[in-house]
Amino acid sequence: MDSDYEKKTAAAKSLDWIKEGMLVGLGSGSTAAHMIRGLGEKVAAGLSIKGVPSSDTTAQLAREAGIPLITLEEAGKLDVNIDGADEFDANLQLIKGGGGALLREKIVAYNSKFNIVISDSSKQVERLGKFKLPLETIPFATKNIITELDEMGLSPELRKKGDEIYKTDEQNYIVDVDVLEQNDLVALNNILINIPGVVETGLFLDTTDVIIMGKDEGTVIFKK
Numbered sequence: 001m002d003s004d005y006e007k008k009t010a011a012a013k014s015l016d017w018i019k020e021g022m023l024v025g026l027g028s029g030s031t032a033a034h035m036i037r038g039l040g041e042k043v044a045a046g047l048s049i050k051g052v053p054s055s056d057t058t059a060q061l062a063r064e065a066g067i068p069l070i071t072l073e074e075a076g077k078l079d080v081n082i083d084g085a086d087e088f089d090a091n092l093q094l095i096k097g098g099g100g101a102l103l104r105e106k107i108v109a110y111n112s113k114f115n116i117v118i119s120d121s122s123k124q125v126e127r128l129g130k131f132k133l134p135l136e137t138i139p140f141a142t143k144n145i146i147t148e149l150d151e152m153g154l155s156p157e158l159r160k161k162g163d164e165i166y167k168t169d170e171q172n173y174i175v176d177v178d179v180l181e182q183n184d185l186v187a188l189n190n191i192l193i194n195i196p197g198v199v200e201t202g203l204f205l206d207t208t209d210v211i212i213m214g215k216d217e218g219t220v221i222f223k224k
Ligand SMILES: O=C(CO)[C@H](O)[C@H](O)COP(=O)(O)O
Pocket: 027, 028, 029, 030, 031, 032, 083, 084, 085, 086, 095, 096, 097, 098, 099, 100, 101, 102, 105
């Protein structure tokens, strides 16, 4: 089945969770974009919600879709957050950050009472790590961080956009590392997050409540 069709189906299903008056976290990426367009249609039909975007790109898309936006500060806690993922496993653990929005995405997820992940079936894996794990790093520290990650055997690569170094919405860098051979991702995450200059990792280990996966014509739901 076409993965974009599965993304659309999962995104449409996630809108069942959105109720009148809710504060909604708006994820980033192509699957979240389907959800945002669908939510925009519901707003146009009279649904009253407010959204908190997890990236500048999502903010722009949400404005175009007619979704009223507020800041995280104004929102405080969000009722529900809907976002995509690059990989997920049977324990609802994720790798995110393929689109470079992992820092704000994790902040929005952390500040949400309920987290829904929407995905096509290609993202389901037995073991996380085929997708390189993105780390958001402070530019000042990045060269030294790369040296350290190299010594740890994680094959770090500084993310580029064309000939330029890729910069996040927070003006940081992304270093992608290979974690496929790592057995204890909780321990690894603790080590990585404790390196000064690593701002956040793309491991979302205990944030997700529900995964809606588009599969063929329908959806499969995974819950905690
Ligand atoms: O983490 C992300 C961006 O930082 C996205 O959620 C992830 O990359 C999935 O993207 P897509 O829905 O386009 O496959």
